[in-house]
Structures are given as C-alpha cells and as structure tokens.
Amino acid sequence: MERPGDDATLETATRVWQGLNTLVADRHNRRKEVADALGMSFSRIRALRRIAPGPLTLRELAQRMSADPPYTTVIVDDLVKRGLAERVAHPVDRRSKLVRLTAEGKAAADRAIAILTVPPDDLLALPREDIEALDRVVSKLLG
Structure with a gap:
C-alpha cells in the first residue's frame, strides 16, 4: 500500500481515519437500534439487506456477508x-436453491435500511458547503 510522502499528511490522514471510525462505529452506530426495532441480531439484518435486491444462493449470500456457509445456513434457517x-x-441449477425474501422480509429489510441510512443530527447540522465537501471526499474514496 502506498503511503503519503510526508509525516504531516500521514498524521492528518490517521487523525481523519480515527475520527471517521469514532463517528461511525461509536457515536452513530445504529446496529443496536435496528436490531431492537426488528427483534433480531444484526447478522440476520445484514442477510435481509443482502437478499433484498433479489434472490441469492446460500453460497452467494455467504460471500456477500463474508461469512462461512454453515453460519449462513443457520441465519437463513x-x-x-x-x-x-x-x-x-x-x-437453471436444479441442485441449488435460492433464498428470497417474503413480503414481510422485504418490509423488514426496507425498515432496516431506513433506520441505517438516516444521517445523524451532527451531520445535518453542518453547513451545506461542508456536507457537499464531505460528499465529494467520500465519493472519491469510494471511487
């Protein structure tokens, strides 16, 4: 991995990274909120969100969740x-099964996505130009 050339840039990048982790993982972690709202573990909610766009095989779901297939089977069960x-x-493949959401599952996935995607008040309180600057930076990082 290529590192920034000077110590000041590396120090600033480290501070930014730590700040982002604190914001997302500590201050505004909505995992508990969404788990409580849906009455299930966050791993099950992750599975719902991965299946929501369309049916998947267990293998595909396991890959998208970065989980092992036996654990994915427990979640799907x-x-x-x-x-x-x-x-x-x-x-196409008679040896394989697909996992798809029911109407209730789609509603639960939609509810989870709604909870997880609401920006925190701290972000909404920033001036518009700061939000736009963050949008540009995040877009570059996701690039």
Whole structure:
C-alpha cells in the first residue's frame, strides 16, 4: 500500500481515519437500534439487506456477508422460520436453491435500511458547503 510522502499528511490522514471510525462505529452506530426495532441480531439484518435486491444462493449470500456457509445456513434457517425468507428452486441449477425474501422480509429489510441510512443530527447540522465537501471526499474514496 502506498503511503503519503510526508509525516504531516500521514498524521492528518490517521487523525481523519480515527475520527471517521469514532463517528461511525461509536457515536452513530445504529446496529443496536435496528436490531431492537426488528427483534433480531444484526447478522440476520445484514442477510435481509443482502437478499433484498433479489434472490441469492446460500453460497452467494455467504460471500456477500463474508461469512462461512454453515453460519449462513443457520441465519437463513432462522429467517425462514420467522417468515421473512423462503428457499425456492433455482431456475437453471436444479441442485441449488435460492433464498428470497417474503413480503414481510422485504418490509423488514426496507425498515432496516431506513433506520441505517438516516444521517445523524451532527451531520445535518453542518453547513451545506461542508456536507457537499464531505460528499465529494467520500465519493472519491469510494471511487
């Protein structure tokens, strides 16, 4: 990994990175809020969010969650038991099943996304030009 050339840049970048981690992981971590609202663990909510765009095989879901397949199976079993997901036949590969959300599962995923994407008040309190500057920087980093 290439590092900035001077110590001042590295020091500033380190301070920014630590600040971002504090903001996202500590001050505005909505994992507990969304888990409480939906009555399930955040790992199950992550699975709902990954399946929401469309059906996935268990293997694809495990990869998208960076989880091992047996753990993903436990999560999907629980989502099925709750009526939030279902296993359906794969249209091309008869040996494989797809996991898709039920209407209740889609509603739960939408609710989770709504909770997780609301900007914190501290961010909304910034002047518009600061928010726009942050948007440009984050867009470059995600690039």
